[in-house]
Structures are given as C-alpha cells and as structure tokens.
Amino acid sequence: MSGSRTRPMTVGELSRRTGVPVKTLREYTDLGLIYTLGRSPANYRLYTADALWCVRFIGELRGLGLTVAEIRELTTAYLDGPSGPVGSHLAELLHRSRERLRQRIAAQQQILDRIEKFQVEHRADLAEGDLCWAGDPQRT
Incomplete structure (x- = not known):
C-alpha cells in the first residue's frame, strides 16, 4: 500500500x-x-x-434519490445491527425514493398536459401573435 x-x-x-x-x-x-x-x-x-x-x-x-435524512436512517440501522438486515431497510428507502419520483413525474406531466391544452385553445392567437393580457396598455 x-x-x-x-x-x-x-x-x-x-x-x-x-x-x-x-x-x-x-x-x-x-x-x-x-x-x-x-x-x-x-x-x-x-x-x-x-x-x-x-x-x-x-x-x-x-x-438514487435518497435524502440525507434517509441515508442517516440507513447508517443508524447498520450501526444498531439487531434491528434487522440493512438490505431490506435500503430496499424500503429505494421504494420511497421511487414513489417520490413517480409523484414528481406525474406533477410534471400535468404541467405538460396544461401547456398542450393551452396551446390547442389558443393556437390561432399564438400563431398570429395576437394574444393580449387583461390591462395591456398597448391595447386600447
């Protein structure tokens, strides 16, 4: 060495x-x-x-999406030893991470869907550049 x-x-x-x-x-x-x-x-x-x-x-x-708190939890489980195998604890933490990620993906998909809907509803205005906002000082 x-x-x-x-x-x-x-x-x-x-x-x-x-x-x-x-x-x-x-x-x-x-x-x-x-x-x-x-x-x-x-x-x-x-x-x-x-x-x-x-x-x-x-x-x-x-x-893999684990939080520092979850890693600390895993470390504590390892150091405590008799509370159960660390592998099964890690599997549970990975399951939690996967679920959080799925929820974030679903939330982002909802935003994508709203963008698509907005574009479809305002296709003509977007193409012509004629989308006005309430109170637009340039529109009289």
Whole structure:
C-alpha cells in the first residue's frame, strides 16, 4: 500500500479527491455519515481512505434519490445491527425514493398536459401573435 493511502487526509484533501464541497463533507461528518480520525494539531479534521468510500457511497445513494435524512436512517440501522438486515431497510428507502419520483413525474406531466391544452385553445392567437393580457396598455 502506498503512503498516500495510509496518510490521513484533511477535509480539503477529501473534498479535492471526491469533488464534494468541504461544507457538505463537514455536514456529513456532523451527522455521523463519515467518521474522522480526530483532529490534527492545527485542528483540521482528519480522515482515512475509508472516508473516500463513504463519500462515494453517499453520492451513489443521493443519485438514487435518497435524502440525507434517509441515508442517516440507513447508517443508524447498520450501526444498531439487531434491528434487522440493512438490505431490506435500503430496499424500503429505494421504494420511497421511487414513489417520490413517480409523484414528481406525474406533477410534471400535468404541467405538460396544461401547456398542450393551452396551446390547442389558443393556437390561432399564438400563431398570429395576437394574444393580449387583461390591462395591456398597448391595447386600447
């Protein structure tokens, strides 16, 4: 193993290596999603290479639509252990994420439908550029 892998990283180095902002990494640390080795003599948070994996896994879960609160819930379930398998808990969180996404898609589809209806109802006005608004000062 190379020295760079065993040498602790500061939050800035972890940020550079993962592309995640320092502020976000501090939030993840404060929430217990990433653990530190402690602090340097200069009071910088220090991380091991394990933090790289944690940050990437958090990013993967966020990319699947999980909230930070849900990831924290999953972490707590993992640390508590006996409350049940983490895999089934993750499956439930993914189900919740999928449902939220379906609701957002349905809401966006309703907007698309309203746009289509508006365009059909005002096709002539839109084509002629003759759509006026109530109180339009140019229309007398």
